[in-house]
Amino acid sequence: MAKGKHTHTRAQGKKWSTFSLVLWALFFLTLILVVLLALGIVYLPTTDDDFPTTDLSAFRRKTSQSAESLVENPPEQWTEILSWEPRAFIYHNFLSKEECEYLIELAKPQMVKSSVVDSKTGKSTESRVRTSSGMFLKRGKDKIVQNIEKRIADFTFIPEENGEGLQILHYEVGQKYEPHYDYFLDEFNTKNGGQRIATVLMYLSDVEEGGETVFPAANANFSSVPWWNDLSQCARKGLSVKPKMGDALLFWSMRPDATLDPSSLHGGCPVIKGNKWSSTKWMHLREYKV
Ligand SMILES: *[C@@H]1O[C@H](CO)[C@@H](O)[C@H](O)[C@H]1NC(C)=O
Numbered sequence: 009m010a011k012g013k014h015t016h017t018r019a020q021g022k023k024w025s026t027f028s029l030v031l032w033a034l035f036f037l038t039l040i041l042v043v044l045l046a047l048g049i050v051y052l053p054t055t056d057d058d059f060p061t062t063d064l065s066a067f068r069r070k071t072s073q074s075a076e077s078l079v080e081n082p083p084e085q086w087t088e089i090l091s092w093e094p095r096a097f098i099y100h101n102f103l104s105k106e107e108c109e110y111l112i113e114l115a116k117p118q119m120v121k122s123s124v125v126d127s128k129t130g131k132s133t134e135s136r137v138r139t140s141s142g143m144f145l146k147r148g149k150d151k152i153v154q155n156i157e158k159r160i161a162d163f164t165f166i167p168e169e170n171g172e173g174l175q176i177l178h179y180e181v182g183q184k185y186e187p188h189y190d191y192f193l194d195e196f197n198t199k200n201g202g203q204r205i206a207t208v209l210m211y212l213s214d215v216e217e218g219g220e221t222v223f224p225a226a227n228a229n230f231s232s233v234p235w236w237n238d239l240s241q242c243a244r245k246g247l248s249v250k251p252k253m254g255d256a257l258l259f260w261s262m263r264p265d266a267t268l269d270p271s272s273l274h275g276g277c278p279v280i281k282g283n284k285w286s287s288t289k290w291m292h293l294r295e296y297k298v
Contacts, residue, residue, distance in 0.1 A: 083254070091247055093227035094272040095260040098249060099163055102256035103156065108212040110152055111145075112285050115176035118143040122177065124188075130196040137186035140276070142177040147298045149173075160208050160289050164258060169295040170201060176212070179219060179276065179284040184242075187224050187275035190290060191261040191268050201292030205262045208289040211251040218280030221257060222246040225273040242277035251284055 083101045090096040103111075122142045124135040148154050153174065161168045179185075190207045192198050209221060220239060224246035230236075235250050243250075249257050261272045276284075 090249065090257070090259075091223070091226050091228045094223060094225075094269055094274075095263075096223065096226075096247075097258045099256040099258065100252075101254045102159070102163070103210055103212070103254045105254060107152060107156060108210075108253055108285070111156075111174070111176055111287055112212055114145065115143050115178075119176075119178055122185075125192075125197060130194075137188065139183040140177045140179045140185060142175055144172075145174040145176065147171065147173045157289070160256075160291075163256070164206055164208060164291055166206060166291040167295075170292045172201075172290045172292070172296055173298060175288045175290075177284075177286045177288065179279045179286075181279050181281065181283075183284075184278040185276035187222070187246075187273050189261065189268075189270070189273055191272070201296035202294045203262065203268075203292065204290045205293055206258060206260045206291045208291070209257040209259075210287040210289075211253055211255050211257075212285035212287055213251070213283060214253045215251045215279055215284045216282035218242070218277050219251050219282070219284040220248040220277045221251070221274060222248045222277055223259075223271070223274050225271045227271055240277055240280055248277075251286065 082104055085099065085101045088098040088100065090098055119141045120143060122135070122138045122140045124138050125131075145153055147168075148157065156174070157168050157171060160171065190204050192203065218240045220243035222243050222245060226247035228247045230244065230247050233239075233248065235248075236244075238250060239248050249255075259272055259274065261269060263269045276286075
């Protein structure tokens with residue numbers, strides 16, 4: 009019995025030694041690879057491109073993939089840092105053309121002359137500083153609006169519940185909004201949701217001339233923007249953004265330390281030629297009850 013077993017083992021011996029040799033070789037190759045990887049001499053290719061940490065494109069790719077697009081090949085979406093005082097960013101092609109047109113059509117029948125909020129009473133009053141017309145869309149009104157609101161939450165890192173309903177605005181030739189702050193300096197208007205911390209301004213149309221968003225108190229070289237030569241006189245009085253259909257401008261009324269940021273002063277320059285349609289989303293510190 010014992011002899012038989014011995015013979016059997018010997019017969020397998022040669023095969024095993026070749027096999028274990030290959031195993032050992034594989035083991036050592038893996039070991040070398042692991043050491044090289046650990047030392048950073050070799051690295052495995054990943055599906056993501058290499059990008060600098062200041063580039064928000066990774067975030068952008070993720071949201072654009074998850075967002076149900078109405079078009080098959082949407083134009084490229086990318087973020088641009090406009091300024092750090094105020095903290096302002098442009099998200100190019102944030103909305104599709106179809107979404108812009110949808111919002112305009114939805115709002116058209118209900119447009120009324122714009123008013124501003126009275127800081128003493130909280131009531132809306134007609135005003136000469138703001139001469140546009142507008143309306144509010146109920147938060148979460150329909151699938152398309154919900155989709156846009158979800159995207160705004162992703163872009164701002166502020167929950168959807170903290171947002172007021174979308175406001176749709178229309179400016180005709182000569183209409184404007186004088187520079188103002190979006191934050192409140194009174195108790196009344198901060199009762200619901202606390203202070204406004206950020207604003208997302210979406211351009212629903214191109215404007216032939218004028219209608220820029222201007223930050224007159226920005227700490228920046230106003231003339232260093234590439235579109236400087238295309239700006240109206242009004243827009244040259246600050247750091248300005250030209251309206252472009254689908255683009256979104258995000259700016260913060262509060263600094264990261266939660267103090268109010270006066271450099272967020274902004275206005276809408278008069279439209280000189282064409283029409284301006286825009287949509288505003290104000291985001292609060294806490295849940296905004298609708
Ligand atoms: C502002 O930017 C413009 C255009 O880039 C440049 O010519 C000018 O020298 C800058 N001004 C200052 C004060 O840096």
